[in-house]
Amino acid sequence: MTWKRGIALGVLASIFGLAMCANLVAPYPYEKQFRDSVLAPPSAAFPLGTDDLGRDRLSRLIYGTRVSLLLAPAAALLTTLFAGAFGLLAGYLGGAWEWGGKAVTDLFLSLPWLFLLLMVRAMLPLNASPEASLVITFALLGLLGWAVSARLVASAARGLKDSEFVLQARALGQPSWRLLIRHALPNLRPVLAAQFWLAVPVFLLTEANLGFLGLGVAEPLPSWGSLLRELEDFAAVRENPLLLAPAVLLVIVLSCLHIAARGKEQWS
């Protein structure tokens, strides 16, 4: 592990730890409205000020970080599992499986990512409850973002198919399912781990874009995407640069994730 990767993982762990303890760390609940302090400037009581509904921005940032940092990895896990199963079957079994798998991944890769997300998101209710919108947003990311990973896993699985240890195991009469689970899958673990680490920042960015466009997590639940919507008020940003705090935190977390993912890529 390089020192850069060590620092990146340390920063990530600290931010993750703080976000997980949001109930203890945040000064107020994320939805508490201080009607007498609407759009209050930064002060001792409200270090980042309050929004147009009188909610403490710092508390919302901490809770929003928890939402994004919990659910983006969950979506990445879902996409990695899906890509793993799909890629393994397509690459290892070959023939029609491989051809069909290639057609489906090509189809998903040909559709521009954000357009595809908008298309599927528009099909689902827009006025869903905050919790439902949360699940919808991250489930969509997880279910639609698997194509690139699946193609890489399929390519790696194809390489394993003719490796000596698999041929020996097959010669010993091992059934196909056992070859897949016991021999092929463990050897794909580094590829899957790298894909997981690469998917997390992509999903965080996409959620931020969707939230900014009003198609992400619904109010009053905070996420990085919904918190960044305040930047639409350009005049307010000029007056109070602390409004950029969610963007700065996003940059820090994503930079650390990129550094951590680079290490994983090298492993694979």
Add this chain to the structure above:
Amino acid sequence: MIVRISRRVAWIVTLWLLAGFLGAVLVWMAPGFGIDERVLDPRWTKDSSVALRGDEQARLGPVSFYIDWLEHFARGDLGESNSLGRPVADLLRERLPITLRSAAAGLALGWAAGLILAVATYFIKLPGFDWLTAAVAGILLSLPSAVIAVLFVMLDAPVSWAIAAVIVPQVFSYARNLCNRAMCRTHVLMAAAKGVGSARIFFWHVLSTIGPQLLALAGVSVTLAFTAAIPIEVICDSPGVGQLAWLAAMARDLPLLVNITLIVTGITLTANSISDWATSASGIEGATR
């Protein structure tokens, strides 16, 4: 050669038709699709309402809807937008050129800036310069397109600059990594050991190696530019197809959204195929996909 190109074109058309079918299924599944307005009339009895619904659904299954849509598409009729009440073809005719212009200018600017920066890191050996360029690229890579758009609106910069800011870090990082890798090749090391100047090494040995590989990124960057166009056009209030897609999504106007997606898919598929073809014609398989 002709066989390969024909195969590639056939594959693009197949993918596009499959994407169209996927879109048609989504439209067909969307709530409210194919419901006869007469059903909303309370004077119809329950039995009549059920019969009207049944008639409509039987008439418009996903496959027949798709075939119907394809027939209209071939005639240039893309239907009517539910939310804007205008023909989709007219909306696309008005807005697509705006996005195409912004994306083309953004791509040109982004590629030029990314390549210049990558070349600069090769030639400028000032302490901290490499670190600075990597940090700027890292920050731009870590910002959502929407936030980049906000920053450019605050700077009163055009839409194409914001698109360029999304493209620059991708091109820069990729080109710099390729340069670094090319520098470790034996023939480059040998040239350096023989005392060949760094400019000559770069233009004769490094650039010729990384050129075809950079072509592979060209197709991907077109997709990236169109994807970034959605939040950027929304924030910058630019009336292109990105903004139209967002308006359609907010109004749940799926027929409009599916048509926009298919047009953009056609453009990105063509760009990717040209890039793939150029890469393979150069004798090096693209490694970016």
